[in-house]
Amino acid sequence: MANSWATLGVDLHLEPIGPGGLRRGLTDALRDAVRSGRLAPATRLPSSRSLAADLGIARNTVAEAYADLVAEGWLTARQGSGTRVAPGVPGGTERPAEPGTPTGSGTPTGSGTPAGTGTPAGPAQPARARPPRRTPVLRPAYDLVPGSPDLAAFPRTEWLKAARRALTTAPFHALGYGDPRGRPELRTALAGYLARARGVRADPGTIVITAGFSHALGILGGVLRARGVRTAAVESYGLDVHWALLRKAGLATPALPFDGFGTDPGEPGEAGAVLLTPAHQFPMGTALHPDRRAAVVAWARRTGGLVLEDDYDGEFRYDRQPVGALQGLAPDRVVYLGTASKSLAPGLRLGWMVLPPELAEEAVAAKGRVDTVGVLDQLTLADFLASGAYDRHVRSSRLRYRRRRDALAAAVAERAPEVRVTGIAAGLHAVLRLPPGTEESVVQAAAWQGLALHGLAFHRHPRAVADPLDALVVGYGTPPDSAWTGALDALCRALP
Ligand SMILES: Cc1ncc(COP(=O)(O)O)c(C=O)c1O
Known part of the structure; x- marks a missing residue:
């Protein structure tokens, strides 16, 4: 079966065929379209009803294929704005995700995805293969890299x-x-x-x-x-x-x-x-x-x-x-x-x-x-x-960042008691001290949660005169307010 449809001026040829049935075929075809850039990030997809009519298949099949791709991070689904290609997934017309902006509910960084099991947004895959479940994120949903204040403020x-x-x-x-x-x-x-x-x-x-x-x-x-x-x-x-x-x-x-x-x-x-x-x-x-x-x-x-x-x-x-x-x-x-x-x-x-x-x-x-x-x-x-x-701006920013700092310290104490939050008397970042030997795996787990952040090793001088330490450097000032809670939740899920 071969059909064409148009979204926002993009003609797309879609072939929902394959050995695994229509749902699988449609999922693979959509994923291919995103990966190849034929469907650009943020493109709104047709409703499941109209795509089903276009392709001559059951509406449920389309809805299920969309749901699979949302869960994998290729698409986002939001009340009122429909189903869209996730921002920041790689493709021929790659458009970077807004740092600190969640990619939508149901994406690997959304609260519905269990730690380490979701496939992060936009893994590069051979054509028609399902993305292996262990590929790290390419476009993180939450930015906790220190160095920037909350630019939305x-x-x-x-x-x-x-x-x-x-x-x-x-x-x-x-x-x-x-x-x-x-x-x-x-x-x-x-x-x-x-x-x-x-x-x-x-x-x-x-x-x-x-x-x-x-x-x-x-x-x-x-x-x-x-x-x-x-x-x-x-x-x-x-x-x-x-x-x-x-x-x-x-x-x-x-x-x-x-x-x-x-x-x-x-x-x-x-x-x-x-x-x-x-x-x-x-x-x-x-x-x-x-x-x-x-x-x-x-x-x-x-x-x-x-x-x-x-x-x-x-x-x-x-x-x-x-x-x-x-x-x-x-x-x-x-x-x-x-x-x-x-x-x-x-x-x-x-x-x-x-x-x-x-x-x-x-x-x-x-x-x-x-x-x-x-x-x-x-x-x-x-x-x-x-x-x-x-x-006035510094004083009001200080108050906002102080609240975030306190929320970070409280959440880590409750959800990851083995981790010690240090260096928080000042600034817009904290150092989360980890159990020895765990930094690399926690940085990797953070990537799985859609987080951009650095391990302490990133900041260590190649000839540092210091005992080795395992830690994360968390820029809690960076995300906009709207993304902060999600970022903190994702961070806690990545901690040991
Ligand atoms: C340690 C440190 N110094 C200085 C800066 C500021 O650099 P610039 O003024 O070039 O943006 C930063 C910004 O991230 C920083 O982390």
């Missing part, structure tokens, strides 16, 4: 108001090439905010606006290398993309020891600089011990070394006052690096560095002769800070 209305005010009041010459350090309005607003909220000693003249932390780190790597520095020590746990930026500038990046008190940067060997996350070690979550703060400052003063302070999520501290910036102790030896990536959104690409005066000129020269960061966003952020909207 971006303060659009307030940001738009700030943008309107900023553009209305900006002098016309603000739209020119301007100062390579960045707009003076933003540097002035940041100097005030950072002094008040983070204890940074900042002069607008030594602040340089960048396209996020990574841009600043690349600039600093070049400045350090040009000064003859050969080595910048980094933490035993962190982000390889950041270490790679330093290596790209020609610097060696050995690891500093990490122990029960966190990173120990006291004696970083031959290094001319150290890269640290003092307020909230990424990803382990410890604050740099007061003795070690003093020791690293003493080292920098004694040797002329520099501390690069990555204050990526310093605003988000829950149980007490935020830990103040290390830079406040030694503004002449510490470069303070901040970003809007956690407090607002990474897509803004806005960051800032507060430089020791002796470094300011070289850093500005390394950034370039014209400002490479868009003026309108800078003016908007300046207004956002000056109007108090930034403080």
